[in-house]
Amino acid sequence: MYPAQAAGHRRSPRVLAAAGLARGPAEVLDFLLPLWAGAAMGATAGQVGALAATEALLSLLGRPAAGVLSDRFDRARVAAVGAILFGLSLFGYALANNLGVAFGAAVCGGIGGALFWVALRARVGEHLRDDAAIFSRLLSAEGTGIWIGFLIALTLLDNNRYQLVFATAGVACLLAAVLLLSTPTQTGGRSRAQADLRQVTRRLRPLLVVVAVTSTVEFGVSLLLLLHLQRGFGLTVGQIALVFLPGFVILTALPLRLYAVVRRIGRAATLTSSLVASAIVAVGLAFAANPVVIGALWAVSAACLAAAIPVEQTVAAEASDGSLGRGMGIYQSATLLGAVLGPLSAGALYQSGGWRGACVGAAVVLVAGAALVPAALRRVGVPDRPPLQPSGVSLLVAAPAAETVPPAPPPQRRRSPAELRRRWTVRAAVFIAGQVAFAALGHSWLAAVASGRYTLLEALNGDLGEAPWQLGASRIWLIIFLVDSIWTWTRLLRYRRSGA
Structure with missing residues (x-):
């Protein structure tokens, strides 16, 4: 066990804070980039799509390599490099006066995002021995970053200050890098008993199929929902963000509470019920009469994500055979593949069946994904319920044989x-x-x-x-x-x- 693991409760707050600082800018960028490119750069629809695809494709292709780097070097330092690159890309958008600079910022952001998120989640996975709910805490921290980031961005956008939004987001990413660099460097070296990329991919493949299919649907529906609120109801950017805001707050409040549900009913039942509930939400969206109903349904969808995402990440970490970086890299590649394919598939469904047809089609795919979950988790070979003792997870990060195991940290004191x-x-x-x-x-x-x-x-x-x-x-x-x-x-x- 690395010293950083033994001090998980003392170290993880910095890592979780860094996640929140970077997640807000990432979500704001995804939301504003098409609007900014069209309004400020005068980009055509094809150029806007190419700009978004450049960052997404580089981030997708870079994640497996980022996983290998995260298993070879100190993960906090790798994540810090990613945060710096992502921050520089945001400053690039802020200073861009032509599409060439914007594409350069997209390249920098794609590489930085891959390094940051893979290494950070692998670092978080190191604390599973001390805190079996650590990925729920991670999602809660990210949810906090998202809704605070959107509040700040919408305020700065009152006068179309896109440059100020991007610059502020860049500063947040640099602060995340500072937090990560302030964590102690791991000593003792990496264990040689690590699975290679092909071994990890082979073991995780059943889970990856489910993740790729369901994330394709979820990202596609999210994009269509944005277009529906803008074109179907004529909402402004600020009004659309307010529709999504309750869901972001739920991502902050519910993950830790839903972890208790996972302990009670198991991982397979949690993922299955989350996907079925998401399918019901998709059908409800097809017939939602106004933005208030859509906001309520989206909040339910956020609750499903709050239950499912930590389970997926924990399973990926436990099944990585000591190669947390590789496991997180492959898992996030599947998720990002859905983010790339989702808008394309949703667009095809929308053109063929309209808004309602797209939502119903998405619901059918989600139900099919839910049916695959139990068999997929059995094939991955992880326990259906989290271990009662956090120390029971023994294969997360193989410890060097010569390294002594320090005593576990005392439990955190609850505030009175x-x-x-x-x-x-x-x-x-x-x-x-x-x-x-x-x-x-x-x-x-x-x-x-x-x-x-x-x-x-x-x-x-x-x-x-x-x-x-x-x-x-x-x-x-x-x-x-x-x-x-x-x-x-x-x-x-x-x-x-x-x-x-």
Whole structure:
């Protein structure tokens, strides 16, 4: 066992924070890149597609190689290099004045994304011995990064400040690199008892088939949903993001709670029920009458992802035979293959059967994927239920024979209700002081709405015209504080009911 594994509870917060810092920019880039290329670069539809395909294809092809590098070198350092490259690509988009520079940024981003996500997930997998729910924590951290990233991006986009959005995202990626570089370097070397890429691929193949098929459908439906909200309901970019926002918050809140469900019913039942529920959601989307219903259905879909994604990643890690980097690289290649094929297949379904035909077709494929899950997991050969003792996972990272195993870290102390209240009070005081300062400078979002400067609908939709960026910052702070308050006081109410 590497020292970093033995200190998993102390190390993993930096790695999880880095994941959140990078996931927000990644999702925002996927959302805004077609809009930016068309509006700012004057790109044609074909050029926009080529730009997106360049980054996706390089990231797809680079993931197996990134897995090999992650098994040879310190994973945190490999991930840091990826974060730096991804950040540089975002700065490239911010400074681009022609499509040539944009394509260069896409190349840099594709390579950086492959290095970052493969190495980071492999590093997270090292902590499975200490924390069997670590991939649920990872998804929760990524979900937090997504919804905060979208709030910031939508505020900066009030005046079409694409350059500022990309630059801010680039800074977040560089901060992620700093966090990863601050983690201790692993000592003791890599074990030689690692499976090669072909062995890992052969063992994971049944899972990869299910992942590739279902991710193709999920990415395709996501793209069609964006187009349907824009063209079918005439929503703006800010309004579309608000439809998706509850789902992103669910990705933050539910993964750890759903891990208890996995322990109770098993991995096969969790994946199967998640896919069946996603199929029901797809059928519901076909007949959804308004964006509110679509937002509710999308939230259900996010709950399915919150249950399924950590299970898939944990199975891939356990089945990697000591080669976590290779396992994560192959698994993510299957997922990204779905991201590339999804829009193409969804477009064909949409042209042949329209919106409803595409949704029903997607549901049929998801049900077929659900039927394959039990047999696929049996063929991979991992336990259906996570081990009761985290230390029971013995093949995740083979330890060098000469290396001594340090004692396991003590369990993390849960914060008491008094400490939760004290911390929230401090944050509330800082928030109030900040909002008073914004109001004194004439940039308070609350004051602008209360005075009638903007209607509540305009303010919620992000339609603030030529408002200064400080007004948007005031709004973001308020939303984050409200979410934080709801989360904190919900925990306090649970403490009270349980008599703790």
